[in-house]
Amino acid sequence: MLAMRRDVMDIRDKVENQMTTNYGYSEMVSGSRREGFRLKESDIDFMYWPNNYSVIWELSQSQYYNTHRQTLILCDCSNSPPGFTLLYLLSPRMNREIQRACVRMYNRHYISSSIHRQIMCLLSSIYSTQHGPCASGTVGSIEYDYTCCFACDFWPPSASSWIDRCHSWPQPHVVDDIVKNGCHFVAIGNKLGSHEDHEWRISFSLAEHKLVYAMNHCQFLTYGLLKLFLTEIINNGVGDDDKLLCSYHMKTAVFCVIQQNTLPHWCPQNLLGGFWVCFKLILKWAYEGVCPNFFIPENNMFLSKIHGKNQHQLFVRLYRLYEKGLAFLLHSPSIRSYIINVLFNPRLSICTDEHTLISETEFDVNLYEEIQKHDTYSKFNIQSCTRYLHAVEQMMGSPLLTQYQVLVLQKLTAGVLQKTAFILYMETCTQENKLRYRADKISCHMLKLAAKFGCITDMMYIAKYYYKTLRYMEALSIIEMIKVKLAQPYVMYRFNVDTEMYTEAVEERSWSTKMRQAVAWYIKLDNRIHYISELIPEQQSALQNRSLVLFIPRLILFYMLEILCYRHLDRMIAQTALDDLQTLVHYEQGQLISIHLRDVSWQILGICQQVTGNLQAALYSYQQSLRQIPFSKIRTSTEMRIHEVCLQNQ
Structure with missing residues (x-):
């Protein structure tokens, strides 16, 4: 799992750095996510x-x-x-x-x-x-x-x-x-x-x-234990300005203990022993008021903040924990369940074998989650997208790529092709017919190619493009294809998957084939690109609040496109789709719509109700959107739409 996470981050960093070099600067990704952690605060x-x-x-x-x-x-x-x-x-x-x-x-x-x-x-x-x-x-x-x-x-x-x-x-x-x-x-x-x-x-x-x-795996896990200890015990309930110890101090402690060979055997059986040695070193630093930088020991990293009264308070708190022994780790909700049996039975050891801890399907879920979180390219012009595709093409031929990195490059390719197709439309939609026709052919080809590289929901971009260019029947044909694929019982949507059905359907397939045939995800809209005119206010609102991406649950956008297309062709079918969307948003319990995306889900329901003429229902949906966690940062557009509906009702 750790190797997979690092491979995903490394290849994306390599592609991004190759691109930024072309713009006169270099870039490096660091931080705990780059190191391989997926903690809440990573x-x-x-x-x-x-x-x-x-x-x-x-x-x-x-x-x-x-x-x-x-x-x-x-x-x-x-x-x-x-x-x-x-x-x-x-x-x-x-x-x-x-x-x-x-x-x-x-x-x-x-x-x-x-x-x-x-x-x-x-x-x-x-x-x-x-x-x-x-x-x-x-x-x-x-x-x-x-x-x-x-x-x-x-x-x-x-x-x-x-x-x-x-x-x-x-x-x-x-x-x-x-x-x-x-x-x-x-x-x-x-x-x-x-x-x-x-x-x-x-x-x-x-x-x-x-x-x-x-680091070896046990040393890395020790580092992780220290990070959890810091977050859930030392800094739990402490305001940012009052925090004395930070993650960098934990990292320094691990580095020092490993280099000084204080613990001769770094193995799963001695995981808590490694943590204890690192903790005692931090306690020693607090007593002396000196935390030497790992590379430049003369740089005392406690000097600016941890001295005098602060130093005394920190030492007293750490010493009280020291007196309790390793049992104080039971106060950490993330650590407790893993160590409680070991603390009371020294003959046991902590299991660190990922093949024992997670199944093959769980690994696949984490792999696709990791790829989806890092498949976004931030540049916004045809030239940079073209260079990006060229960089990916060059890397694809490398024999040094791992199987995870090949998958990342495929998904990155799909994302860049989708972005390029819509940017090309935006740049040529006002041009003469011949140029517009050629650009349209290229855009359609890129979107179909992207669907071959990505997952099931990447087909949604083809439907969005057909709707945007007023080809409602073509859009509906794609929607029907997506509907058939999503109806398969083995399809994985984020962390929701029928393990038995998934394994039976795709067990022997490559990860690339699994992604294309059995993986669906939420839809990510770059807020600088107008995919659907009905969502422009929401994208502009998010952009004003420093959010480049709008996330939409797959079924929410699926029903929205179906409603928008059918209202031009068959209003009865459009109403049926609207009823299905309303049922989904009102009664879904968190499996298909995460709690963080309920604001945009209610918002889209309101938009569909408004365009079909049900203003009272639309007003209720917009008001519900305001009551949700403001994850999508669309409050401005919601308030604007409420005002608009109130004017229409007068």
């Missing part, structure tokens, strides 16, 4: 940096660059605490954003981290809000942080001692790989430094990512 961190700027530690390193093409930045650590530095521009050549972020000190131009952070967060604030050095936002239920930084090809001199400490872990080839890939600089200064507003923090995110991948 997020994705994106770091991106301009390719035409490089940071060096000393002037002699400038010989490795073409200074006519590359703007060099020199580190000045002379007046900064360990782990931080000032960035001094060696060349007057710079882009407008960098120029605006410069301040003059010591007769030099330095890039101010605080000004640079404000500028970059403002540039991305259309869909995000500023949070520390990051621009933060959500896509569906996943939180993300975008951090604009600078890259350095050289390993920091202040971290050279780390290389000498790597005797037993990680292996030499991992150390070499980490060192040759250098580091990054993120726009945040040390609160206790004399140049807090202008300093940059040295980031080892890429190195940490490689170190987590270098």
